[in-house]
Amino acid sequence: MSDQEPRKQADAPGSELGETARQMRAAEPYISAVWKLVGGAVVGVLGGYFLDRWLGTSPWLLLGLSLVGIGVGFYGFLHAMARLGKRK
Amino acid sequence: MRKAMVLFACLFAGTVWASEQAGEHGVANESKDAEGDDVAGYILHHVADSNEYEFEVPLSHNHIPIHLPRILIPFHEGACTPMADTHGGHGEVYPGLGQGCLDLSITKHTVMMWLAALLLIGSLLIWSNRDKTKLVPRGAGANLFEMLVLFVRDELAIKNIGKEEGPRYVPYLLTAFFFILFMNLLGLFPWMATATGNIAVTCGLALCTFFVTQAAGIRAAGIGGYLKHLTGGVAPWLWPIMIPVEFLGLFTKPFALTIRLFANMLAGHIVIFFLLGLIFMLRNPAVALVSVPFAFGIYLLELFVAFVQAYVFTMLSALFIGMSVAMGHHDDHHHEGGESHDHGKAHHLG
Numbered sequence: 001m002s003d004q005e006p007r008k009q010a011d012a013p014g015s016e017l018g019e020t021a022r023q024m025r026a027a028e029p030y031i032s033a034v035w036k037l038v039g040g041a042v043v044g045v046l047g048g049y050f051l052d053r054w055l056g057t058s059p060w061l062l063l064g065l066s067l068v069g070i071g072v073g074f075y076g077f078l079h080a081m082a083r084l085g086k087r088k
Numbered sequence: 089m090r091k092a093m094v095l096f097a098c099l100f101a102g103t104v105w106a107s108e109q110a111g112e113h114g115v116a117n118e119s120k121d122a123e124g125d126d127v128a129g130y131i132l133h134h135v136a137d138s139n140e141y142e143f144e145v146p147l148s149h150n151h152i153p154i155h156l157p158r159i160l161i162p163f164h165e166g167a168c169t170p171m172a173d174t175h176g177g178h179g180e181v182y183p184g185l186g187q188g189c190l191d192l193s194i195t196k197h198t199v200m201m202w203l204a205a206l207l208l209i210g211s212l213l214i215w216s217n218r219d220k221t222k223l224v225p226r227g228a229g230a231n232l233f234e235m236l237v238l239f240v241r242d243e244l245a246i247k248n249i250g251k252e253e254g255p256r257y258v259p260y261l262l263t264a265f266f267f268i269l270f271m272n273l274l275g276l277f278p279w280m281a282t283a284t285g286n287i288a289v290t291c292g293l294a295l296c297t298f299f300v301t302q303a304a305g306i307r308a309a310g311i312g313g314y315l316k317h318l319t320g321g322v323a324p325w326l327w328p329i330m331i332p333v334e335f336l337g338l339f340t341k342p343f344a345l346t347i348r349l350f351a352n353m354l355a356g357h358i359v360i361f362f363l364l365g366l367i368f369m370l371r372n373p374a375v376a377l378v379s380v381p382f383a384f385g386i387y388l389l390e391l392f393v394a395f396v397q398a399y400v401f402t403m404l405s406a407l408f409i410g411m412s413v414a415m416g417h418h419d420d421h422h423h424e425g426g427e428s429h430d431h432g433k434a435h436h437l438g
Contacts, residue, residue: 018247020403021410028411035340036320039333047332072329076320083321 029084036076044069127365135357137197137286143279156194163188200283204270212266240265240402248406253308253413257406260300264293265402272353272394276387284397285354287346294345297405301341301412308416317415341408349401356390 017025048065052058141154160168160182167188170180183189215229225234240262246254268284275282283289306314320330363383367375 016247017250017410018243021248021407024407025411025414028414032337035337036330036333039336040329043329043332043336069329072322072326073333075326076322076330076333079322080320 029080033077033080033084036080037073040069040071040073040076041066042069044072127362127369131358131361131365134361135282135285135354137195137281137288139193139195141196141199156196156199158182159192159194161190161192163190196281197283197286197289200271200274200281201289203280204267204274204283207274208266208270236265237262244399244403244406248403249410249413253304253410254406257300257304257409260296261402261406264296264405265398268293268349268401269394269398272397273391275353275357276390276394282353282357284349285357287350290350290353291342291346293349293401294342297345297401297408298338298342300405301408302338304409305412305415308413310416313416341404345401345404348404349397352393352397356386356393360386360390 044065044067045062047069048062051065052061055061139156139158141156143152143154144150145152162168168182170182172181182191184191211229212233215225215227215233217225217230217234225231241255241258244265245258245261248254249257271283271289274280275285284293302314305317309317318331318334319327320334322330360383363379363386366379367373
């Protein structure tokens with residue numbers, strides 16, 4: 001394979017980011033915000049469940065950490081959205 | 089067109105006749121369920137990984153099994169003692185990692201991966217243009233490889249990662265693309281198996297992409313920027329919850345890569361086996377009039393799918409690497425058409 005030919009092609013117009021990549025990068029902050037919302041609840045519930053099993057405090061840590069997780073998830077989501085709004 | 093319609097009518101008539109035959113003679117037979125179970129068992133046996141390589145001699149019922157070496161590492165005394173097989177399979181069953189037995193045995197899919205790697209190295213050695221004085225590659229193989237290599241570089245790496253950073257990740261993307269392609273294609277040959285139809289293999293490939301993605305992120309943002317990105321940009325007192333959330337979020341992409349490749353490769357093979365299995369399930373050779381052409385059609389589709397899956401895995405890997413690189417390169421981000429995304433202060437370190 002030649003060294004000259006690829007360079008020409010790489011510099012050609014239209015060799016910038018593809019449409020999918022552009023759209024994914026544009027969507028990434030929103031995906032991240034949604035993951036914060038869902039992930040907060042998931043981590044809270046799982047963390048509470050396993051801590052309860054380990055410490056034998058069922059169901060109190062499950063309940064408590066689920067609420068904390070959901071709260072943090074909402075906070076993270078709103079925080080990300082607010083920052084995104086400011087940037088725009 | 090007329091010929092196609094006649095053929096379709098024949099096939100359809102064949103199916104109807106076959107199903108009627110099955111209704112008259114087959115359903116009454118009590119062994120029908122057992123027959124169906126056998127087909128399912130046969131399919132599962134053929135798509136699953138195994139510790140022995142079985143050659144079926146054509147036009148006979150002879151099987152030549154080749155037992156592959158077992159490598160078992162016990163964590164404590166007697167942890168790798170064989171157990172009774174409760175699933176009715178043949179061969180010995182060993183305890184898993186949970187019982188303290190690490191199984192590093194060579195399996196059918198391991199052999200397929202080695203074979204794919206050997207074929208890939210061999211074909212690249214033969215068809216790569218090693219003569220630097222000749223700029224134009226000669227021969228069909230060399231041209232095909234050049235076309236695929238340029239496609240991965242220009243259409244996948246540069247279009248998903250960017251003109252500046254893209255070429256850096258081309259070697260990894262090419263390795264992933266050709267390795268997956270060779271494994272997918274190998275599975276279409278008789279006596280071979282599709283290693284990408286094994287979730288452990290696809291998980292391993294996805295983990296490679298995961299590590300490259302994280303390395304790209306660290307390289308672009310610096311270790312400080314990468315770690316700050318993991319905090320999600322929230323106040324420090326929320327970090328104990330937010331860090332696990334962001335950490336788990338890292339694994340969603342490789343998880344999608346793992347499941348997608350595994351399920352797509354496995355499904356195609358199961359469909360072909362089931363179409364052919366219909367002949368035995370309905371106990372009527374006339375079903376072959378329909379199921380064999382259909383299975384052949386799916387087989388051709390599988391040939392296409394082998395390329396598509398290699399392409400999609402590489403494309404998604406490039407996309408994830410590109411997103412990770414963009415996290416660190418704030419300025420490039422705007423240049424390359426993507427909107428800036430917000431992860432707190434991480435961008436300032438890019």
